[in-house]
Amino acid sequence: MARMRGVVAGIGAVCCLGLGGVGCADSGAVTGGAPGGDPVRVLRGAADALVDAGSSKATTSLEMATGGTRVTIRGEGVYDYRKRLGRLKVVLPRDPAGKVVRRPITELLAPGALFMKNRGAGVPDDKWVRVDTGTLSDGNLVTGGATDPFAAAEVLRGTRSATFVGRTEVAGAKVRHYRGTADLRHASRDATGANREALGAAAKGFATARVPFDAYLDDEGRIRKLRHRFSFVNGRQDEPVAVASTTLLYDFGIPADVRLPEGEDIYAGRIAAE
Numbered sequence: 301m302a303r304m305r306g307v308v309a310g311i312g313a314v315c316c317l318g319l320g321g322v323g324c325a326d327s328g329a330v331t332g333g334a335p336g337g338d339p340v341r342v343l344r345g346a347a348d349a350l351v352d353a354g355s356s357k358a359t360t361s362l363e364m365a366t367g368g369t370r371v372t373i374r375g376e377g378v379y380d381y382r383k384r385l386g387r388l389k390v391v392l393p394r395d396p397a398g399k400v401v402r403r404p405i406t407e408l409l410a411p412g413a414l415f416m417k418n419r420g421a422g423v424p425d426d427k428w429v430r431v432d433t434g435t436l437s438d439g440n441l442v443t444g445g446a447t448d449p450f451a452a453a454e455v456l457r458g459t460r461s462a463t464f465v466g467r468t469e470v471a472g473a474k475v476r477h478y479r480g481t482a483d484l485r486h487a488s489r490d491a492t493g494a495n496r497e498a499l500g501a502a503a504k505g506f507a508t509a510r511v512p513f514d515a516y517l518d519d520e521g522r523i524r525k526l527r528h529r530f531s532f533v534n535g536r537q538d539e540p541v542a543v544a545s546t547t548l549l550y551d552f553g554i555p556a557d558v559r560l561p562e563g564e565d566i567y568a569g570r571i572a573a574e
Contacts, residue, residue, distance in 0.1 A: 345521065
């Protein structure tokens with residue numbers, strides 16, 4: 301456990317600075333009857349629509365703000381929803397003084413595991429660091445610097461209440477905007493595979509299991525934009541940190557070839573704290 305905490309120290313330290321909202325512009329549409337049916341039912345099935353789509357490109361954003369400091373961590377890559385494999389290039393912000401430019405970290409997302417390259421902290425450039433996401437108190441929804449797109453979708457399986465806000469557009473795609481609250485405990489029960497353990501850990505590790513969200517679904521029920529607002533306990537301050545996680549999905553059906561590293565490519569040495 302001590303080693304695992306060291307692995308995510310660099311990204312975790314950035315996340316522990318805190319965040320505010322990642323803008324989700326409203327269309328100003330008037331609330332009316334939900335054209336896709338019962339909003340709770342539609343949202344609980346949104347992850348299944350991604351599996352049907354097969355794959356997509358994805359961009360992620362984590363934003364926090366505490367003590368007058370605003371930090372944003374951005375990621376971009378591809379995801380295979382059937383194999384539950386993704387690849388993201390995560391760009392960390394400069395240091396608080398604005399002087400140190402950190403190299404992008406390549407992250408490979410897999411069931412129960414996170415692989416990171418260019419991790420720094422004494423890890424050779426040609427080696428990967430592997431983290432068992434089951435050991436992370438937030439299920440890797442925050443501390444990895446990017447929320448796994450499929451895990452983000454499976455949070456919606458725990459939707460307890462939701463309303464249809466109206467129609468709008470996201471990146472040129474016509475979508476239906478829903479606003480609601482999910483419960484991570486219920487999401488973990490209905491999630492698939494390793495996400496059950498991850499979301500269960502998040503339900504226990506976050507300040508609250510309730511997660512407000514805004515979801516934007518296209519007419520095929522696929523998520524185009526999803527914004528969660530987590531309440532994260534970072535262990536460095538008494539008050540929880542509000543973390544806004546935004547995921548954008550597009551170019552569905554594109555090739556998403558994600559290859560996990562072989563055993564000899566994984567770093568087994570000691571991870572230095574940053």
